[in-house]
Amino acid sequence: MTSRSFRGSESLQGKSIPMSVKFARRTSSGRYVDYSRESNDLDSDIGSGEIGSGEFMNYTVHIPPTPDNQPMDASITQRVEEQYVSNSMFTGGFNSVTRAHLMDKVIESETSHPQMAGAKGSSCSIRGCDGKVMSDERGEDILPCECDFKICRDCYVDAVKTGDGICPGCKEPYKATDLDEKAVDNNRPLPLPPSMGLSKMERRLSLMKSTKSVLMRSQTGDFDHNRWLFETKGTYGYGNAIWPTEGGFGNENNGGGGEPVELLSKPWRPLTRKLKISAAILSPYRLLIFVRMIVLGLFLAWRIRNPNNDAIWLWLMSVICEVWFAFSWLLDQLPKFCPVNRATDLNVLKEKFELPGPLNPTGKSDLPGIDIFVSTADPEKEPPLVTSNTILSILAADYPVEKLSCYVSDDGGALLTFEAMAEAASFANLWVPFCRKHDIEPRNPETYFSLKRDPYKDKMRQDFVKDRRRVKREYDEFKVRINGLPDSIRRRSDAYNAREEIKAMKHQRENGNDEPLENIKIAKATWMADGTHWPGTWIVSGQEHSKGDHAGIIQVMLKPPSDEPLHGASVDSNPIDLTEVDIRLPLLVYVSREKRPGYDHNKKAGAMNALVRASAILSNGPFILNLDCDHYIYNSEALREGMCFMMDRGGDRLCYVQFPQRFEGIDPSDRYANHNTVFFDVNMRALDGIQGPVYVGTGCLFRRIALYGFDPPRSKEHPGCCSCCFARRKKSSTVASSHEENRSLQMGDSDDEGMNISLFPKKFGNSSFLVDSIPVAEFQGRPLADHPAVKNGRPPGALTIPRELLDASTVAEAISVISCWYEDKTEWGTRVGWIYGSVTEDVVTGYRMHNRGWKSVYCVTKRDAFSGLLQLI
Numbered sequence: 040m041t042s043r044s045f046r047g048s049e050s051l052q053g054k055s056i057p058m059s060v061k062f063a064r065r066t067s068s069g070r071y072v073d074y075s076r077e078s079n080d081l082d083s084d085i086g087s088g089e090i091g092s093g094e095f096m097n098y099t100v101h102i103p104p105t106p107d108n109q110p111m112d113a114s115i116t117q118r119v120e121e122q123y124v125s126n127s128m129f130t131g132g133f134n135s136v137t138r139a140h141l142m143d144k145v146i147e148s149e150t151s152h153p154q155m156a157g158a159k160g161s162s163c164s165i166r167g168c169d170g171k172v173m174s175d176e177r178g179e180d181i182l183p184c185e186c187d188f189k190i191c192r193d194c195y196v197d198a199v200k201t202g203d204g205i206c207p208g209c210k211e212p213y214k215a216t217d218l219d220e221k222a223v224d225n226n227r228p229l230p231l232p233p234s235m236g237l238s239k240m241e242r243r244l245s246l247m248k249s250t251k252s253v254l255m256r257s258q259t260g261d262f263d264h265n266r267w268l269f270e271t272k273g274t275y276g277y278g279n280a281i282w283p284t285e286g287g288f289g290n291e292n293n294g295g296g297g298e299p300v301e302l303l304s305k306p307w308r309p310l311t312r313k314l315k316i317s318a319a320i321l322s323p324y325r326l327l328i329f330v331r332m333i334v335l336g337l338f339l340a341w342r343i344r345n346p347n348n349d350a351i352w353l354w355l356m357s358v359i360c361e362v363w364f365a366f367s368w369l370l371d372q373l374p375k376f377c378p379v380n381r382a383t384d385l386n387v388l389k390e391k392f393e394l395p396g397p398l399n400p401t402g403k404s405d406l407p408g409i410d411i412f413v414s415t416a417d418p419e420k421e422p423p424l425v426t427s428n429t430i431l432s433i434l435a436a437d438y439p440v441e442k443l444s445c446y447v448s449d450d451g452g453a454l455l456t457f458e459a460m461a462e463a464a465s466f467a468n469l470w471v472p473f474c475r476k477h478d479i480e481p482r483n484p485e486t487y488f489s490l491k492r493d494p495y496k497d498k499m500r501q502d503f504v505k506d507r508r509r510v511k512r513e514y515d516e517f518k519v520r521i522n523g524l525p526d527s528i529r530r531r532s533d534a535y536n537a538r539e540e541i542k543a544m545k546h547q548r549e550n551g552n553d554e555p556l557e558n559i560k561i562a563k564a565t566w567m568a569d570g571t572h573w574p575g576t577w578i579v580s581g582q583e584h585s586k587g588d589h590a591g592i593i594q595v596m597l598k599p600p601s602d603e604p605l606h607g608a609s610v611d612s613n614p615i616d617l618t619e620v621d622i623r624l625p626l627l628v629y630v631s632r633e634k635r636p637g638y639d640h641n642k643k644a645g646a647m648n649a650l651v652r653a654s655a656i657l658s659n660g661p662f663i664l665n666l667d668c669d670h671y672i673y674n675s676e677a678l679r680e681g682m683c684f685m686m687d688r689g690g691d692r693l694c695y696v697q698f699p700q701r702f703e704g705i706d707p708s709d710r711y712a713n714h715n716t717v718f719f720d721v722n723m724r725a726l727d728g729i730q731g732p733v734y735v736g737t738g739c740l741f742r743r744i745a746l747y748g749f750d751p752p753r754s755k756e757h758p759g760c761c762s763c764c765f766a767r768r769k770k771s772s773t774v775a776s777s778h779e780e781n782r783s784l785q786m787g788d789s790d791d792e793g794m795n796i797s798l799f800p801k802k803f804g805n806s807s808f809l810v811d812s813i814p815v816a817e818f819q820g821r822p823l824a825d826h827p828a829v830k831n832g833r834p835p836g837a838l839t840i841p842r843e844l845l846d847a848s849t850v851a852e853a854i855s856v857i858s859c860w861y862e863d864k865t866e867w868g869t870r871v872g873w874i875y876g877s878v879t880e881d882v883v884t885g886y887r888m889h890n891r892g893w894k895s896v897y898c899v900t901k902r903d904a905f906s907g908l909l910q911l912i
């Protein structure tokens with residue numbers, strides 16, 4: 040539904056010149072939003088009237104609700120749409136339409152969690168229809184009419200479309216028939232043309248809905264990011280017109296530049312500390328390096344002064360080699376002069392972000408979102424049980440549920456992985472609340488249940504023994520189901536294929552065709568539990584269904600959780616008592632990027648880049664954690680530890696936090712040096728003392744905009760100090776801009792344009808959703824501006840607003856950005872995202888960021904953050 044609103048261009052002085060009438064979409068809170076960023080058809084109509092070319096020169100005039108302009112209750116229809124979206128599998132890509140296929144059934148076993156795709160509710164009351172009633176994330180039925188007539192989505196759509204919006208139960212018109220056109224037109228399956236079936240305008244509007252309004256408070260709220268950006272020209276900080284004045288900030292006019300006195304006097308409480316390594320250890324070590332350097336120097340001098348005249352060439356070559364070795368040894372030793380240890384303070388993090396205070400009265404978590412990427416490529420080499428365990432450890436991680444999203448990249452496009460993920464999502468229903476209730480560590484069921492130590496130690500609760508036994512039994516059943524999946528898929532597919540064959544034979548006989556029956560060729564398809572073809576790779580590879588040739592697939596396995604905690608239902612309906620436990624689960628999305636012959640898929644780097652884009656559209660977490668499928672979260676607080684660094688003062692200049700790689704299953708004598716002690720405990724710490732450790736491919740928390748290839752903020756303020764002199768670009772000595780602070784999104788090459796949006800499609804590709812999500816991610820990734828010492832911060836409370844619900848056009852857009860042609864003629868893989876063309880893409884990717892001036896941090900936690908299973912891969 041679109042409604043009219045006036046939009047004007049306004050100069051900075053506030054002089055308003057009405058320009059044109061534009062259409063804007065009403066958000067759930069009833070406000071009008073409009074966002075003019077893209078140059079599109081509508082903009083060009085009014086182009087002559089535009090004042091200036093500033094990207095933020097236009098903004099919407101918000102019309103307050105008047106009696107004839109009352110916001111409609113769109114929440115029901117939005118929830119209906121989100122339910123529909125998460126029950127559907129989206130496919131599409133090159134030369135094919137984007138489809139949403141409503142899945143009645145994802146796996147054969149029963150699923151009961153309300154967030155689980157394909158969840159079952161009560162049935163439709165329309166005669167002859169046994170469809171399931173629409174339900175929300177609490178599993179409560181969505182009954183669109185006040186008479187509570189039970190109706191399924193399809194019948195509701197029929198009633199709205201063909202029955203003039205009359206409820207079949209009470210025969211009164213529905214109050215809210217605000218279903219999106221696209222959803223009404225196409226129910227099962229929902230074909231969306233390659234252009235996503237949306238006009239540019241619609242796209243722009245739903246973009247607005249899905250990204251920008253996240254930052255806005257309710258209609259009565261005080262914080263409007265759009266307007267803020269406009270009026271401050273992108274400056275965030277103290278003394279702005281729109282800086283929230285209520286809640287403890289007091290009078291704006293006090294103190295230098297409006298900085299609140301209260302904060303100035305408050306001592307800064309750091310989230311992290313650098314620990315000096317004691318001189319008793321370090322000094323002898325330094326001395327040793329020094330002595331060896333002198334001895335080496337003397338040796339080389341002696342070598343050069345004493346040539347062997349009998350074999351002068353041999354002598355020359357060995358001198359060259361020795362000098363080279365000496366040089367590389369030196370490079371290895373020099374950083375080791377100043378290694379560092381670091382410590383975090385999780386209590387301060389909690390206090391700043393999660394406790395109610397004057398700046399955050401409700402105490403809702405103000406932490407930024409994290410998108411966790413798990414890569415898997417081949418269910419044969421990477422057993423689905425291992426991947427499921429990794430997923431379970433992520434879903435159970437100790438981080439605000441509504442801020443966490445998990446993405447599984449399946450490069451094999453295998454139904455086995457897909458169903459294993461669905462099973463894991465279903466088991467998470469029990470596992471995650473169990474972990475929360477009893478503080479289980481580690482939160483990977485396989486490891487937890489095979490721990491050697493006494494599980495009952497330190498456990499206070501009465502019902503722990505009973506609960507543990509119950510969950511253990513469920514886990515054993517879960518394992519049986521996972522291990523039985525390959526067989527069950529094969530049997531199911533055989534049965535369906537046999538049925539197809541019989542059908543085809545019958546058909547042929549009916550048509551009186553005399554051709555011999557052997558000529559009937561039925562492709563050996565792989566079938567999903569709901570009796571349809573699997574769009575990915577088939578067990579017997581078929582055309583468009585092989586490893587290097589299949590459609591892009593996205594399935595939201597667990598839809599985004601509700602904003603408020605949700606406690607378990609009564610004891611009888613759950614295996615264990617969860618009445619005091621939050622049972623929400625984080626968003627879980629299965630992604631298999633499109634693959635076609637003739638395209639280079641760039642292995643893991645390509646898979647990661649597809650996930651970066653898809654996640655930008657679906658959840659846009661400002662931070663990204665990358666894990667290989669065989670690395671699980673061993674310490675449930677690891678995410679918080681990483682966030683301490685990112686949210687600390689100056690944390691906005693960190694591109695990533697690398698955690699050490701630890702493995703289990705190493706033989707006691709460690710014959711293959713799997714512990715890699717020298718690298719992970721010496722070299723990485725030493726590098727941390729200079730610009731930062733290298734990225735080693737897994738267990739790394741990235742800042743999203745660093746992956747996008749932007750420069751760090753204030754990058755030109757720090758002329759080559761000793762720690763980063765190798766990394767400085769030559770350009771840095773040139774123009775020192777006075778607006779440095781404001782230009783938080785800049786790239787080395789886009790000279791003076793801080794955020795030149797017109798160049799973005801060239802770099803990032805043609806998705807305006809994606810392009811528009813970038814500044815949002817940048818803003819949300821900033822540290823909290825809770826003290827004048829924090830530069831480039833965001834106001835407290837900005838991230839406590841509920842997220843927008845998912846709609847079909849959003850997921851369809853995500854499908855388009857994982858298509859194989861999306862990266863054509865863009866900078867993905869060269870300057871943006873994971874870098875292509877190297878077997879060690881990880882090191883190159885990290886190095887590129889260091890080269891731009893970003894710093895990284897090595898985070899060694901007391902309890903290992905992540906752990907890998909060595910024997911498997």
Ligand SMILES: O=c1ccn([C@@H]2O[C@H](COP(=O)(O)OP(=O)(O)O[C@H]3O[C@H](CO)[C@@H](O)[C@H](O)[C@H]3O)[C@@H](O)[C@H]2O)c(=O)[nH]1
Pocket residue numbers: 414415416417421448450641642643646666667668669735736737878879880881882912
């Ligand atoms: O086409 C591919 C190939 C691999 N992977 C995934 O990439 C990860 C790493 O691959 P693996 O074959 O297990 O390589 P390793 O040597 O174990 O991995 C280390 O070395 C790699 C190359 O430097 C890094 O990418 C990894 O993150 C790092 O853990 C695994 O999760 C795979 O599923 C894909 O997603 N797509």
Ligand SMILES: [Mn+2]
Pocket residue numbers: 667669912
């Ligand atoms: Mn591996």
